[in-house]
Amino acid sequence: MNFRVNWIGFKTIVRKEFIRVVRIWIQTIVPPAITMTLYFIIFGNLIGRRIGEMDGFDYMQYIAPGLIMMSVITNSYGNVVSSFFGAKFGKHVEEMVVAPLSNATIILGHVAGGVVRGLFVGAMVTAIALFFTNLTVAHPLITFSMVILASVVFALLGFVNAVFAKKFDDISIIPTFVLTPLTYLGGVFYSISMLPEFWQNISLGNPILYMVNAFRYGILGVSDISIEYAYLLVGVFVVGLFSLNLFLLNRGIGIRE
């Protein structure tokens, strides 16, 4: 593998993805800003005042890390799935397939693009959150590493979705029927300690719970689950999903006849 060719190729993909995010800002930047502002106003401010404290924090503070993570997850996923499927649909994925780029570079470039958008939107949501509440970062390293790792995991998942997708419906099914329910049930709005034991155990099967709680631990210092276990799980997902994507591209699935 020619490192120089792949490094320049990687930078080119990331740059192209960044330009795409900025070019279609009305689809990529504005919707999460509006949605999250509404969440903060309705759940945090109006309803949250009646809920009171959760794990020693007011409700607005408690849900802020979850909402930031939720926006990072959905935007990282959404960027990769729509960009790579769009490239397949428009056939311009062939521009990369015919070039001497390794499949790993194609994956990493798109994942980095998804992370860039996820973190950009996450930073924007954080800024919006600061209009409604005070946030201090209890464990900066955990906060930043977990948000980046979660973004990588969902960018990789978006890539898997895009590889298998054959029509536009296929890129909305997973976000609508899998990602959104798992996010809402992933402890964004509540602590799983509020649930009956049976539902607590079911919740432990939801990977988003670990990411949201580890991120919340990074900011607020409280979590429903073990942080070490969260890192282990996220690490396994990163390695597993990257390997899966590499296997799919090496087999030519979704990109070659």
Place this chain on the structure above:
Amino acid sequence: MHALTIKDLTKTYSNGVQALKGIDLSVESGDFYALLGPNGAGKTTAIGIISSLVNKTSGRVEIFGHDIDTDLETAKSCIGLVPQELNMNTFDSVLNIVVNQAGYYGIERGLALQRAETYLGELRLWDKRSEIARNLSGGMKRRLMIARALIHEPRLLILDEPTAGVDIEIRRSMWDFLRRTNEAGTTIILTTHYLEEAESLCRHVAIIDEGKIIEDAPMSTVLRKLQREVFVLSVRDPLESAPNLPGFETNLRDSCELEVAVTAGTNLNTLFGTLSDSGITVLSLRNKANRLEELFMGLVENKQSATG
């Protein structure tokens, strides 16, 4: 050295269609090579395999000696592809499309911008560099794909029907550009349905039909195989019926246009002598159909009647 070597290449699609049934091809470095065939003959599949867009079923492909099974990335870096179907992000600008492609081949942005100016300029697209690709005309999109394919200065340029749907003026300017590119040392493989284009540009021709190569020879050798040519003569004085010219088959298209069939080996001077003896004055002469087209149709039809 061979720019391209294909040995016993086969492709069977998952639906069972056998697109290539064991083809062998060798393209000399520096050649201008026509790969012709009717629709569905296997041309695009062969090009897809050479350029890594299609997985082969069996066989060997080498690009300048680099086997696509063992040295794929080097092989890819030698090829520039202009596909049959538009495959660009039409929401992106002309300049971005070309410069991004350079990036995928490991060319730094500064150099890519210089080359973009060169190739977009030569293909008369530099003024459109900031335009969104979808706003370009069909001919401009085709030229953009050629500029994109050349941005990494490949040693082998493959063009799959590059002038389809392009008006004659643009087509001829593209021919000039491709001739200059070939003269500068780039090996070119061209597929086209305009056989006049292949005859005008290419020095070697291979004809593929139903997944098999049925002809593979220098253009001049192939054209010599033509057994019969039909010429259309414009005559000065109107004729009432087709004249009887000994040794020639004639047909009157209209009173001032006469078709004459000339078999291989017949001297045209004999024809003109016979016409002169019959008191017919010829003002101009042209081929009724492109010579390669006649040969192509003959080969394909012969094969169909043999298999039918």
